[in-house]
Amino acid sequence: xxxxxxxxxxxxxxxxxxxxxNEETTNLQELEExxxxxxxxxxxxxxxxxxxxxxxxxxxxxxxxxxxxxxxYRKRTLREKSELIKNGGESALTHLLPVVDDFERALQNIQxxxxxxxxxxxxxxxxxxFVAYLKSQGVSAIDVIGKPFDIEQSEAIATIPAPQPEQKxxxxxxxxxxxxxxxxxxxxxxxxxxx
Numbered sequence: 001x002x003x004x005x006x007x008x009x010x011x012x013x014x015x016x017x018x019x020x021x022n023e024e025t026t027n028l029q030e031l032e033e034x035x036x037x038x039x040x041x042x043x044x045x046x047x048x049x050x051x052x053x054x055x056x057x058x059x060x061x062x063x064x065x066x067x068x069x070x071x072x073y074r075k076r077t078l079r080e081k082s083e084l085i086k087n088g089g090e091s092a093l094t095h096l097l098p099v100v101d102d103f104e105r106a107l108q109n110i111q112x113x114x115x116x117x118x119x120x121x122x123x124x125x126x127x128x129x130f131v132a133y134l135k136s137q138g139v140s141a142i143d144v145i146g147k148p149f150d151i152e153q154s155e156a157i158a159t160i161p162a163p164q165p166e167q168k169x170x171x172x173x174x175x176x177x178x179x180x181x182x183x184x185x186x187x188x189x190x191x192x193x194x195x
Contacts, residue, residue: 162194
């Protein structure tokens with residue numbers, strides 16, 4: 001019996017080998033058929049690759065141009081900002097020149113003036129002209145005398161005993177006027193506060 005089993009096994013191996021060989025042949029035939037169809041696909045793929053390459057180059061070119069445009073814009077705005085900072089005060093200074101001219105005339109005539117009232121009136125006119133210009137630019141004096149001390153607008157340089165009890169914490173005197181530009185304090189008033 002053992003001989004029969006031994007003799008039967010080589011026969012089974014041959015069948016398996018033959019089935020595998022047939023399967024490999026079938027696979028090779030399918031591969032050859034697919035390869036025969038692939039040249040058309042290869043042409044399509046190469047056309048698609050060329051189209052994609054062209055689209056990539058267009059997008060890359062557009063990106064580089066946009067980047068260069070932005071860089072030019074950034075440089076131009078920086079240059080404009082620096083010129084604005086450098087020459088921004090030109091308008092303000094141009095409008096101050098007439099006040100300087102008035103002061104020059106007053107200084108020239110100070111030695112010759114015999115009427116001190118006329119000189120005082122002239123200087124007052126120049127002062128009023130200057131204050132009017134400041135107001136037109138949004139600069140205004142901070143009115144602090146008789147009001148409660150406000151640290152946002154004033155700087156206390158001295159405290160004195162309040163002459164009356166209701167004047168405690170109130171501004172009694174202003175040593176140096178404070179100014180605001182629109183709603184922003186540009187110089188705090190230096191004040192004397194009652195305690």
